[in-house]
Structure formats: structure tokens, C-alpha cells
Amino acid sequence: MTPAEVYTQLAAGDAARRTGFTLAKRRAVLAKLAAELRARESEIMAALAADLGKPPVEVRISEIIPILSEIRHTTKHLKRWAKPRRVWPTLSMLGTRGTIRPEPKGTVLIIAPWNYPLCLALGSLVSAIAAGNAAVIKPSELAPATSALIAQIAAAALPADLVAVVEGGVEVSTELLAQPFDHIFFTGSPAVGRVVMAAAAKTLASVTLELGGKSPVILGPGANLQKAARMVAWGKFQNAGQTCIAPDHVYVPRADQAAFTQALRAEIAKMYGATPETSRSFARLIGARHFSRLKGLLDEALAKGATLITGGEAEEAARYLAPTVLTDVPGEAALMREEIFGPVLPVIAYDALETVLAEIEAGEKPLALYLFTKDRALINRISAATTSGGVGVNVTLAHFLHLNLPFGGVGNSGLGAAHGRWGFAAFSHEKPILENRFAVLDPLMPPYTKMSARFAKAVQKLVG
Numbered sequence: 001m002t003p004a005e006v007y008t009q010l011a012a013g014d015a016a017r018r019t020g021f022t023l024a025k026r027r028a029v030l031a032k033l034a035a036e037l038r039a040r041e042s043e044i045m046a047a048l049a050a051d052l053g054k055p056p057v058e059v060r061i062s063e064i065i066p067i068l069s070e071i072r073h074t075t076k077h078l079k080r081w082a083k084p085r086r087v088w089p090t091l092s093m094l095g096t097r098g099t100i101r102p103e104p105k106g107t108v109l110i111i112a113p114w115n116y117p118l119c120l121a122l123g124s125l126v127s128a129i130a131a132g133n134a135a136v137i138k139p140s141e142l143a144p145a146t147s148a149l150i151a152q153i154a155a156a157a158l159p160a161d162l163v164a165v166v167e168g169g170v171e172v173s174t175e176l177l178a179q180p181f182d183h184i185f186f187t188g189s190p191a192v193g194r195v196v197m198a199a200a201a202k203t204l205a206s207v208t209l210e211l212g213g214k215s216p217v218i219l220g221p222g223a224n225l226q227k228a229a230r231m232v233a234w235g236k237f238q239n240a241g242q243t244c245i246a247p248d249h250v251y252v253p254r255a256d257q258a259a260f261t262q263a264l265r266a267e268i269a270k271m272y273g274a275t276p277e278t279s280r281s282f283a284r285l286i287g288a289r290h291f292s293r294l295k296g297l298l299d300e301a302l303a304k305g306a307t308l309i310t311g312g313e314a315e316e317a318a319r320y321l322a323p324t325v326l327t328d329v330p331g332e333a334a335l336m337r338e339e340i341f342g343p344v345l346p347v348i349a350y351d352a353l354e355t356v357l358a359e360i361e362a363g364e365k366p367l368a369l370y371l372f373t374k375d376r377a378l379i380n381r382i383s384a385a386t387t388s389g390g391v392g393v394n395v396t397l398a399h400f401l402h403l404n405l406p407f408g409g410v411g412n413s414g415l416g417a418a419h420g421r422w423g424f425a426a427f428s429h430e431k432p433i434l435e436n437r438f439a440v441l442d443p444l445m446p447p448y449t450k451m452s453a454r455f456a457k458a459v460q461k462l463v464g
């Protein structure tokens, strides 16, 4: 089937699903998906090992657990989220009854990236189904083993008139984007996010854009350097740095720089041993293009005067780049300009926090901003003074797993939010319904007399 035929087939069920796809049926589909994931655990591990050399523990915590907990959380709260909500009338609307009824958007498109290829394709599917939609998933062609597995999971566990997986690259994605989907949920780079939004403008599809960018880490004065180093190393080097919310670079008080980089080196050695290429805990880069991009960034930074603190070893055939820490990276190096998205961590010494905040302000709005401090006033100050998709305090990455917090970017790092009730809302149209019970509207209708003028004036006075 062509992408157009796939869309047409699913969209044909939109009207019937509005009443027929009950909450009980949605829950049953989600339960089936969860069971299928549990049953295919070893296949999932194998696919992610093939695509990314992803260690099994990372597959569990960053691919399987997020989907299963999204299913659990959604199933538990679905009734409340989906329930029509009565609202109070505002003054000029006295005598009416207002209700907000969430309805499914219809047939939606989910385009996923390669870095967390299972979780980012199926996590949003959970919200799409919970909200009562049919969905087409376009997994990333750069993670072919996981893409094929997603297609098998859908074929085995999900109704064909509800979920279709269309595999392929840019061409297929472009063809899908030309179809009049009711919502497009895109996770990927800001550059392709623009392509998606331009395509959505043609059909006026609503969009959620989960994009990327440079997520900074700030160490406050007096931060616990060892704890910060451990948390930053975990967040940065998980999945070999190929995480949208990975710490991109770290700002550290100048006086703490040496101790912090020392602590980072120790934590990296503790996590991955003296030779990380033999470690079973360290993932691989997705492919040759990505490898040479990162190697190029690293070489350029070193050529421009950066100091290598640890790492730097690279082996193209194995798609391996060691956990690497640099200092003294000049601001004009590409490493400091583009999203790194790999295991290279620049550490930047600062003298005044103001300059750090000004530097962050001058760049694109980050997807995440991380702060290490115990100082409540500093937490409040930086949270208020900066803008980012989310903020992590004394933690990295974990806000992705907290389903009572919205997950998303702002500006260049994204549009809209996912997870929990925000995911449900992204795939729903919140339809207002206004019922007239005894609202006094007659005096406001033509012909406009002195009486209606007086009445309109009285209403105006009433509302302010």
C-alpha cells in the first residue's frame, strides 16, 4: 500500500471511532501493546543492540519502562482525562451551561527518530490511542532493526484499522506529510521540524514538535562536585550521548574546574572502566555519517586549542567514540555552536553567573537546562531568568520519566508537550459545547432600539 492508501484506509474509520472507540476498547488495545512488549523483550534487546549497541539496562530504563509506565499511567487516569468537564458561566454568559468534551483528532501521524527508536515511536502512540485516534507510525530508517520490530509488534498486537507502520526514509516521510492528517507528532531535529511544520501548513494539521538543541548544565557555587560529575556523566554518556536531553556542555565556577574535571574522569572510569570500548555499559554511534560528524567536531575543537581531559579515542569501523571531556573549547568551534549529540563534553569555566545566563540567552532556547546547587534562591533565580523546555535540578534526564510533568521544548527545541495528560491533550480536540438554558439574548438582537442600547450598556457595566 502507498502512504496515501494507508492514510485513506485509517481515516475512513474516523467518524465511527468517535462513538465506537470506547474507553474500554482503548484500554484493551493498550493492554495488548504492553503484553506484546513484555513478550518480545529479548527481541527488543537484540534490535537495539544491533542498531545502537545499546546495553540491556539502558534498553530497559529508556525504551521499555517509559512505554510501560505511560500505558499504566494513562490507563489509570484515562477516565478522568476523557470525561466531559462542566465549566462555570462567566458573567455575560449567565443562564448557560458550558461543557468541554475532549474528542479524538482523527487520524494522526507519528514520525520518530533513531536515538530512542522504540520509546519515541510507541510512547506517543499510547497517548494517540488513549485519545481515541488511529495512527500511522513512521519509524527511523537509521535504526532498521528496531523499525522492523515496531512493524512486527503492530502487526501482531494492534488492530490494522487502528495502527499502521510505514517504514522508510525521507521519501516515504515526505509522502506521508502530504496526506491530510489531523495531527502530526514529530520527534527529531529542529531542521526537519521546520520541514514538518511547513508541510502541516498545507493541510492545516496541528503539530507537536519534539526537537533538540544544546542543553546546558550550570554548576552553582559550592555545588557537590563529585555528585554533579556522576549525574552529568550518566546523563551525557548514556546511549553514547545520543539523547535529546543529554547535557550538551557544562558551566563550572573557574575555581572548581580542575576538581570537577578530575571527578568526571574518575566517574567515567568507574562507569566504563579504563577501556570503555570493551565495556558492556557503553553504546555505539548510530552510523558512519554521525561518526564522522562527531570526529570532525572533536578534531576541529582540538585544532583550535581545546584541552583533552579524557577520551578522544575513535574507531570508525566499530562506530565507537570514547567518553570524552574537553576544556578550553573556543566559542567559535562548531562544538559550541551545534547540538553535539554524542559522547563529547565541553566543560567551560565561568567567573560570573551573569555571563553564563547571557550566553544561554544568546543561543536558541534549550530543550533542557540542568542546575546543580542546594541553594533554593539560586534555583528560583535561574528558573525564572532562563527559558528552556524543562529544568533539572541536581539531576539529568529523569524528568523524561515523570509523567505528571509535561515533556517538550520551547522555540527551537519544540512546540507542544507530550506525556501523561499533556500527551492525551496533544491528540485531542477540546470541544466546547454551550447550551442555552435561560440566557437573556433577545434584547441584543436587531432592530437595535433605545432599549437594546440600554441593555448592552448594562451588560458592559456588569462585566467591568
Ligand SMILES: NC(=O)c1ccc[n+]([C@@H]2O[C@H](COP(=O)([O-])OP(=O)(O)OC[C@H]3O[C@@H](n4cnc5c(N)ncnc54)[C@H](O)[C@@H]3O)[C@@H](O)[C@H]2O)c1
Residues within 6 Å of the ligand: 111, 112, 113, 114, 115, 116, 120, 138, 139, 140, 141, 168, 169, 170, 173, 174, 177, 187, 188, 189, 190, 191, 192, 193, 195, 209, 210, 211, 212, 213, 243, 244, 245, 339, 341, 367, 409, 414
Ligand atoms: N525532544 C525530543 O523528545 C527528542 C527526542 C529524541 C531526539 N530528538 C532530536 O532528534 C534529533 C536526532 O534525531 P534524528 O537524527 O533521527 O532526527 P531527524 O530530524 O533527522 O529525523 C527524524 C525523523 O524524520 C525523518 N526525516 C528526516 N529528514 C526528513 C525530511 N527532510 N522530510 C521528512 N522527514 C524527514 C526521518 O526519517 C526520521 O524518521 C536531535 O536533534 C535530537 O535532539 C528530540
